[in-house]
Amino acid sequence: MTTKSVLLVGVGGQGTILASKLLTLGLMEAGYDVKMSEIHGMSQRGGSVSSQVRYGEKVFSPVIELGGADILVSFELMEALRWLEYLKPQGKVVVNNYRINPMPVISGKADYAEDILEQLQKATDVTAMNAAEIAEKLGNPRVMNIVLLGAIVKAMGLEEIDWESIIRANVKPAFVEMNIQALKAGAEAL
Amino acid sequence: MKKLLTGDEAIARGAWEAGVHYAAAYPGTPSTEILENLSTYPEITAEWSSNEKVALESVIGASIAGGRAIASMKHVGVNVAADPLFTFAYTGVGAGTVIVTADEPGQFSSQNEQDNRYYALSAKLPMLEPSDSSECLNMTKDAFSLSERFDVPVLLRMTTRVCHSKSIVEVSERQNVPIKGFERQPEKFVMVPAMSRLRRVVIEDRMAALKDFSNDCSYNFIVDNKSDTGVICSGGCYCYAQEVFGDRVSYLKLGFTNPLPDQLITKFCQGKEKIYVIEENDPYIEHEVQRLGFSPLGKSVFPAYGELTPDVLRKSIYGESLPQIEYEKKDVVNRPPTLCAGCPHRGFFMELGKRTELMRCGDIGCYTLSFSPPYNAIDMTVCMGSGFSIAHGAAKVFAQTEKPRKVAAVMGDSTFFHTGINSLLNTAYNQSPTINVILDNRITGMTGHQENPGSGYTAKGEPTDAIDIPALVKAMGFKHVAVIDPNDLQQVSETLDKFIALDEPSVIITRWPCALKKFSPEDKAEFPAAYSEKYTVDEEKCIGCKLCLKAGCPALSVDKNKKKAVIDRIQCLGCNVCAQLCPKKAIGKEVK
Numbered sequence: 001m002t003t004k005s006v007l008l009v010g011v012g013g014q015g016t017i018l019a020s021k022l023l024t025l026g027l028m029e030a031g032y033d034v035k036m037s038e039i040h041g042m043s044q045r046g047g048s049v050s051s052q053v054r055y056g057e058k059v060f061s062p063v064i065e066l067g068g069a070d071i072l073v074s075f076e077l078m079e080a081l082r083w084l085e086y087l088k089p090q091g092k093v094v095v096n097n098y099r100i101n102p103m104p105v106i107s108g109k110a111d112y113a114e115d116i117l118e119q120l121q122k123a124t125d126v127t128a129m130n131a132a133e134i135a136e137k138l139g140n141p142r143v144m145n146i147v148l149l150g151a152i153v154k155a156m157g158l159e160e161i162d163w164e165s166i167i168r169a170n171v172k173p174a175f176v177e178m179n180i181q182a183l184k185a186g187a188e189a190l
Numbered sequence: 191m192k193k194l195l196t197g198d199e200a201i202a203r204g205a206w207e208a209g210v211h212y213a214a215a216y217p218g219t220p221s222t223e224i225l226e227n228l229s230t231y232p233e234i235t236a237e238w239s240s241n242e243k244v245a246l247e248s249v250i251g252a253s254i255a256g257g258r259a260i261a262s263m264k265h266v267g268v269n270v271a272a273d274p275l276f277t278f279a280y281t282g283v284g285a286g287t288v289i290v291t292a293d294e295p296g297q298f299s300s301q302n303e304q305d306n307r308y309y310a311l312s313a314k315l316p317m318l319e320p321s322d323s324s325e326c327l328n329m330t331k332d333a334f335s336l337s338e339r340f341d342v343p344v345l346l347r348m349t350t351r352v353c354h355s356k357s358i359v360e361v362s363e364r365q366n367v368p369i370k371g372f373e374r375q376p377e378k379f380v381m382v383p384a385m386s387r388l389r390r391v392v393i394e395d396r397m398a399a400l401k402d403f404s405n406d407c408s409y410n411f412i413v414d415n416k417s418d419t420g421v422i423c424s425g426g427c428y429c430y431a432q433e434v435f436g437d438r439v440s441y442l443k444l445g446f447t448n449p450l451p452d453q454l455i456t457k458f459c460q461g462k463e464k465i466y467v468i469e470e471n472d473p474y475i476e477h478e479v480q481r482l483g484f485s486p487l488g489k490s491v492f493p494a495y496g497e498l499t500p501d502v503l504r505k506s507i508y509g510e511s512l513p514q515i516e517y518e519k520k521d522v523v524n525r526p527p528t529l530c531a532g533c534p535h536r537g538f539f540m541e542l543g544k545r546t547e548l549m550r551c552g553d554i555g556c557y558t559l560s561f562s563p564p565y566n567a568i569d570m571t572v573c574m575g576s577g578f579s580i581a582h583g584a585a586k587v588f589a590q591t592e593k594p595r596k597v598a599a600v601m602g603d604s605t606f607f608h609t610g611i612n613s614l615l616n617t618a619y620n621q622s623p624t625i626n627v628i629l630d631n632r633i634t635g636m637t638g639h640q641e642n643p644g645s646g647y648t649a650k651g652e653p654t655d656a657i658d659i660p661a662l663v664k665a666m667g668f669k670h671v672a673v674i675d676p677n678d679l680q681q682v683s684e685t686l687d688k689f690i691a692l693d694e695p696s697v698i699i700t701r702w703p704c705a706l707k708k709f710s711p712e713d714k715a716e717f718p719a720a721y722s723e724k725y726t727v728d729e730e731k732c733i734g735c736k737l738c739l740k741a742g743c744p745a746l747s748v749d750k751n752k753k754k755a756v757i758d759r760i761q762c763l764g765c766n767v768c769a770q771l772c773p774k775k776a777i778g779k780e781v782k
Contacts, residue, residue, distance in 0.1 A: 024356060036356040046525075046527055061430050062355035062429065063351065063499045065433075065499060065512060067511055068512055078522065078523060078525070081517075081522050085515070085517075089515055102524065102526075103742065104526075106739065106746065106747050110524075119517070122517075
């Protein structure tokens with residue numbers, strides 16, 4: 001198989017790191033070669049963040065190049081538009097219909113366009129999800145990241161992997177059930 | 191057993207498997223996680239040192255005492271540790287010793303992009319450059335035996351992507367290496383000229399032996415794909431080159447890069463029509479290939495700065511990227527990193543930002559972000575611990591002018607312990623009327639909450655004595671010292687006024703824990719009310735004047751339709767700074 005590239009983007013603090021960690025562990029268990037790349041440091045402080053996951057028979061670069069992602073999963077609307085140039089022309093976008101104002105918007109120096117979702121839909125094949133709402137309904141807004149992981153699993157056809165045991169092995173016991181529910185809800189919502 | 195590890199985690203694992211006894215580091219992106227992971231192994235004594243020089247010197251001591259030891263630091267940290275580094279090459283080791291330098295092509299979290307391979311060249315140290323996590327583990331492990339075999343510390347050169355990318359490694363058990371102990375050898379370890387001149391000869395002999403090793407070791411190898419085009423690369427660039435070229439070219443993969451393997455390079459280059467040298471930062475390998483009489487394509491094709499990721503390589507060689515979606519980007523708003531909601535630096539910088547009559551020197555930490563709007567509170571940042579000394583020199587020049595401009599400087603608690611103490615000592619000695627501010631948020635913040643000499647805990651989480659900053663500063667002789675609450679804008683403002691009016695040096699210590707810190711029992715006792723409240727806007731009173739937005743808090747915004755301020759309840763941590771800005775007292779504590 002050719003190497004597949006999953007690009008998860010969002011805003012520092014949204015939980016992209018846990019989602020991509022579970023994803024890579026599942027892929028490794030399934031026997032794929034896997035590489036993942038993240039940048040930590042100063043950009044975490046409310047900045048734009050990305051986790052790049054690549055899997056296949058043999059993966060070389062841990063980094064996804066411009067026009068190289070099979071799927072772009074954005075935890076926030078504006079971030080999807082920012083990272084869209086990394087998507088293959090025939091790639092998919094899953095976007096969380098959720099908005100976090102960047103500092104220039106907060107301080108009134110720039111506007112957050114109201115039609116970001118429409119702009120995305122005009123450019124390519126986009127599925128918008130209300131992952132925040134789904135997570136809230138499950139009882140914990142913080143599992144939004146796992147809802148989105150569920151959407152990735154479905155979109156990439158990775159349902160065969162035993163995600164339940166991956167979650168059990170890597171999430172604090174008190175949150176295991178909630179996370180399993182979130183993963184299922186995310187897959188169903190896609 | 192297989193594991194998915196980052197490069198940093200793999201180095202820690204490799205060191206543990208090699209039987210390491212002692213590890214020391216100062217936190218710095220992208221190297222921080224090496225020591226964080228080393229500290230999780232009970233067999234290893236792992237410590238946060240006060241700075242990189244201290245870390246390396248402690249490691250030298252451990253090595254001379256006969257224990258395997260490792261020091262890790264970011265690229266600029268090696269500058270701090272350079273003094274012991276060069277002479278450690280003279281003495282050689284007691285037991286195997288590895289020094290990790292984590293370089294930052296792309297400058298994700300650094301003030302410069304220096305290429306630390308030149309340290310290996312200049313200090314005459316053998317150097318290994320892993321390209322993925324598996325090599326990180328194996329090379330680290332081997333580096334300790336290499337260090338003992340050639341009696342020299344080994345430099346392990348990492349880059350951000352190799353540090354922070356995960357890939358699959360094969361792990362094994364710990365090798366139990368006995369501590370050798372110490373035997374007095376003044377001709378080896380006392381570096382007075384009479385002895386160091388003799389060791390200087392040893393270094394040249396050692397480098398000759400290492401060159402033979404480089405030509406013949408498994409870290410440097412040729413992948414012969416029967417192509418007229420050859421690609422020479424090291425580190426992460428090997429992965430990127432394979433992504434772009436696949437098996438259409440032949441490769442010379444270099445993992446042992448000082449000394450470079452001259453015979454192997456010559457053998458690879460002979461008969462090739464075209465040779466690319468793909469390396470991030472400076473033309474280190476390229477110059478050697480040129481010296482050997484070949485004309486490779488290197489920095490004439492690829493940029494000397496930033497990362498050489500596959501898209502950069504593709505663009506440099508073929509002039510194009512992979513096909514992309516075409517779309518309008520005009521509505522993409524920049525998202526710079528910001529001070530967190532509740533950050534105790536906010537209140538202080540709100541006030542310092544207003545003092546435009548001052549020259550304000552910054553330093554390295556989260557608080558560097560206050561250079562930008564809405565604070566505009568810092569006028570320069572150079573390196574760790576520099577703020578106070580830069581301020582001092584500036585004040586000495588301003589003193590020679592008719593209306594001397596006042597100078598202030600800020601640095602965090604960890605930066606103060608790192609090298610700021612030396613700077614402040616100099617200010618006390620040479621006396622400049624500077625305002626020196628220590629932003630004590632009770633932890634090392636930007637690198638992700640590492641303990642430090644002021645936090646009261648060690649890298650392993652064990653309690654220890656916390657340095658008393660006010661007592662330390664007073665012991666230096668400062669007569670004007672104030673410890674203040676940075677969230678109290680009036681207190682900040684009055685203290686600044688008072689100290690600006692002085693003709694003597696002063697020290698302000700702001701003391702409030704980082705908003706993201708996991709509180710210790712001592713923090714809970716000292717700051718019982720911290721981060722326990724939520725603030726809310728009374729829409730009746732709010733006039734939509736937007737003055738509160740000057741706090742630059744990510745939890746605050748204005749509802750455009752209602753024209754009222756809004757506080758995001760989830761993000762708000764109740765620091766109270768915005769409430770103090772409101773002219774209508776419309777922001778207040780949420781009634782429970």
